[in-house]
Amino acid sequence: MSEIISDTILIENARKDSNAYGAVINKYAPILGRYLYRLGCTNIQDREDVLQEIFIKVYINLNEYDTDLPFSSWIYRIAHNEAISFFRKKNVRPQTIPVDEYEDLVPSTENRYELYDVQISKERLLAGLNQLDEKYREVLVLQYFEEKNYEEISDILKKPPNTVATLIRRAKEKLRVILC
Amino acid sequence: MLDLNKKILNTIETNHITPKPRWQFVLKNNTLWILVGIATLIGSFAFAVILFILTDNDWDIFRFLDKSIFETILIAAPYIWIAVLILILGITEISVIYTKSGYKYTKRFIACVSIGISILFGTGLYIAGFGNILHEKLIDQIPWYENLVYTKQNEWYYPEKGLLSGTITTLGDNTFTIQAPDKSIWVITTDAEVFGEEDLSIGLPVKLVGEQTGQKTFEVDDIRLWND
Numbered sequence: 001m002s003e004i005i006s007d008t009i010l011i012e013n014a015r016k017d018s019n020a021y022g023a024v025i026n027k028y029a030p031i032l033g034r035y036l037y038r039l040g041c042t043n044i045q046d047r048e049d050v051l052q053e054i055f056i057k058v059y060i061n062l063n064e065y066d067t068d069l070p071f072s073s074w075i076y077r078i079a080h081n082e083a084i085s086f087f088r089k090k091n092v093r094p095q096t097i098p099v100d101e102y103e104d105l106v107p108s109t110e111n112r113y114e115l116y117d118v119q120i121s122k123e124r125l126l127a128g129l130n131q132l133d134e135k136y137r138e139v140l141v142l143q144y145f146e147e148k149n150y151e152e153i154s155d156i157l158k159k160p161p162n163t164v165a166t167l168i169r170r171a172k173e174k175l176r177v178i179l180c
Numbered sequence: 181m182l183d184l185n186k187k188i189l190n191t192i193e194t195n196h197i198t199p200k201p202r203w204q205f206v207l208k209n210n211t212l213w214i215l216v217g218i219a220t221l222i223g224s225f226a227f228a229v230i231l232f233i234l235t236d237n238d239w240d241i242f243r244f245l246d247k248s249i250f251e252t253i254l255i256a257a258p259y260i261w262i263a264v265l266i267l268i269l270g271i272t273e274i275s276v277i278y279t280k281s282g283y284k285y286t287k288r289f290i291a292c293v294s295i296g297i298s299i300l301f302g303t304g305l306y307i308a309g310f311g312n313i314l315h316e317k318l319i320d321q322i323p324w325y326e327n328l329v330y331t332k333q334n335e336w337y338y339p340e341k342g343l344l345s346g347t348i349t350t351l352g353d354n355t356f357t358i359q360a361p362d363k364s365i366w367v368i369t370t371d372a373e374v375f376g377e378e379d380l381s382i383g384l385p386v387k388l389v390g391e392q393t394g395q396k397t398f399e400v401d402d403i404r405l406w407n408d
Contacts, residue, residue: 060200068280161284
């Protein structure tokens with residue numbers, strides 16, 4: 001609740017004064033940077049460009065946001081859409097995530113266990129994820145890396161919760177086949 | 181991150197970027213819901229007309245036209261209105277999905293709700309007589325509409341097969357004349373029992389089942405009022 005309130009205050013301030021928008025950028029740029037990386041935007045320059053696009057878009061659409069959904073879901077949605085359009089614009093597939101880089105970008109041991117049912121190394125998990133289709137990779141990234149629940153993933157991807165549940169189930173099955 | 185922060189704020193300032201006013205988002209969302217409402221209303225009227233066409237057809241007379249049930253359904257199905265319903269369904273689905281919270285519903289759910297509402301309101305409109313009114317108005321005012329739907333007029337003008345319709349122009353003892361849809365005048369004969377079945381009067385539109393006995397003469401076995 002406190003996060004919702006603080007986000008609400010941040011947004012209210014940013015609506016009144018563009019300089020106050022800096023606080024929103026400070027809070028969400030590292031989070032969204034990691035998310036973009038996990039989606040496969042691994043080049044630092046590309047990532048900064050996409051982040052800039054995201055925050056400009058968020059600023060332009062600031063009045064669209066209301067408290068029907070958490071601000072983090074709303075900003076993740078814009079980030080997700082910008083990442084997809086970046087990959088399309090550049091006509092590239094999301095890059096594979098290098099195993100050695102960013103140790104903290106893989107899910108916690110607990111989440112890794114839940115994802116695969118048996119303990120698995122970070123390296124094998126990342127290698128498996130890199131082989132998944134984009135639509136499966138993105139739901140697993142959101143659930144196990146970003147630790148979002150079904151409702152939040154539904155809000156971010158703008159898909160019905162049932163569809164999200166189906167996508168996650170299929171993604172886990174496909175990952176299991178890849179890792180076996 | 182500080183650099184990025186500065187860069188973004190600088191871009192906002194130098195390009196004079198401002199947040200879009202809230203009313204634009206409210207307007208977009210409300211317009212979509214209004215579109216959904218209009219689409220549902222049209223869908224309900226479409227269903228009311230479909231019900232009217234289906235119940236208004238005299239399905240029992242197709243045996244006179246040597247048609248099987250399958251052929252009958254193929255001929256008499258109100259294709260144009262079914263197409264309208266499908267189109268409305270598509271418009272509703274797209275509109276709902278693009279509303280602010282529409283993504284929470286599956287396409288199947290939206291389709292079921294849209295069809296359900298159209299059936300519910302459509303049945304109400306049919307019972308209130310709006311299916312009939314709309315159908316008749318369209319026949320009167322849009323010349324090509326009649327070519328798109330199969331109407332009673334189509335089925336009731338096959339005198340050589342024992343089906344005739346028209347408006348009574350004169351009345352006599354066990355005989356009367358009618359003006360058929362092609363403006364031709366027919367002399368109708370019958371016996372007293374059949375003649376007395378309905379309360380006939382000049383100007384009354386009727387449907388007749390019987391046999392053609394001459395070029396413009398017809399012996400009737402069953403007299404039905406047009407709207408029955």
